[in-house]
Amino acid sequence: MSDAILGQVALGYSPFIDRNRAVTATRLTVFPLKPDAVLDATQLLHAVGNVWPADGARASLSVASENLLRELLQTRPSTNLMIEIPVFMAADPANVEAIVALHAQGSTLLIKGRPLQELPREVLPCFKYSIIDLADDRRVTEGAIAPAGVSRNIPHVQSGVTSVADMEASFNRGAAAVLGWPIDDVLSTAAVGGKKAGQTDLQVIVELINRVDKQEPIEKLEGTLKRDPSLAFKLMRYINSPAFGLSVEISSFRHAIMMLGYQRLKRWLALLLATASKDTNLRPVMFAAVRRGLFMEELVRSSNDDEMRNEMFICGVFSLLDRMFRQPFSELMRTIPVPERVYQALVDGTGPYQPYFDLVKAVESESLYDFRTAADNLMMSVSEINRAELRALTAAAQLD
Structure with missing residues (x-):
């Protein structure tokens, strides 16, 4: 199978880290080099499958191309591959059928961002985790305890974490995992x-x-x-x-x-x-x-x-x-x-x-x-x- 897509995108990676500091999965980000490029989701899954086969470790695909992600939603990735879906696409009625079908066949789906409108009732149960950036987390400024009347129905993963202090604070606020490399601590002899x-x-x-x-x-x-x-x-x-x-x-x-x-x-x-x-x-x-x-x-x-x-x-x-x-x-x-x-x-x-x-x-x-x-x-x-x-x-x- 052709891997031409590897010349059309830039790939990045970062870890999912649980509260025991174990790396539980790897996030692979996919950036199109040209916004209007026509990219092949099957080629992407083939390239990723060589690293994370169906019986291998878990990985999460974060695709920064709406067209490629829509095509990916129509495929059947192996169940060890998690798919990240931006909140605006999760709220689009045109994507409901594909999201529900992926969930039904065993795929783990993650929703990225804070909803600005109510999500379709059918898709809300399809997401195992939400990804909340540290800079957008209201609980950071409002305290570890959620404000009255506010609750999270989906366990969350904290992104944007760059230090051990951020990581520990995220877990104290109830994060299931943090996403990123917490290695930016200032050197000290502590x-x-x-x-x-x-x-x-x-x-x-x-x-x-x-x-x-x-x-x-x-x-x-x-x-x-x-x-x-x-x-x-x-x-x-x-x-x-x-x-x-x-x-x-x-x-x-x-x-x-x-x-x-x-x-x-x-x-x-x-x-x-x-x-x-x-x-x-x-x-x-x-x-x-x-x-x-x-x-x-x-x-x-x-x-x-x-x-x-x-x-x-x-x-x-x-x-x-x-x-x-x-x-x-x-x-x-x-x-x-x-x-x-x-x-x-x-x-x-x-x-x-x-x-x-x-x-x-x-x-x-x-x-x-x-x-x-x-x-x-x-x-x-x-x-x-x-x-x-x-x-x-x-x-x-x-x-x-």
């Missing part, structure tokens, strides 16, 4: 559980990265890793995941070094470092870091430059360590060895990897304007970027 976040938990991995960087003997590396058996187990799980693509099972850390070599092992230690924190509030940050690393690697896969691919992976995975350690990169990079080009991007915001990093952040922010600007700066085609993004999301799903 303690979590009486100590600087992550320092003790991550010390072993930082030491191991330094030893691998120096290519120390296997015996010394094994001795370091044995100080935390849970980290050894997690590292083996990552290396043996389908995303790694090895044809044989890695049975020990020694075996991993023999099979991978020091340089390839460093990238998976980087992944381990970015996902080892036990702070539940950092789970969305760790989730974002993994996807950043995989996405940045995929953006340069066609270069056939293994060194560049590994460095781009590390750059993306390490890009949120400042949040995890609550230290600026200028301090962190004194203890964690990284290649010069990675250092330039993370510490100075410069160098050859910075434009790729800008593109990844544009995709995460679901901004069409920033997506266009970043793509132009890299001189990459939209279809090439979208394919890299979908490959990264596929690999991330294999790691989860």
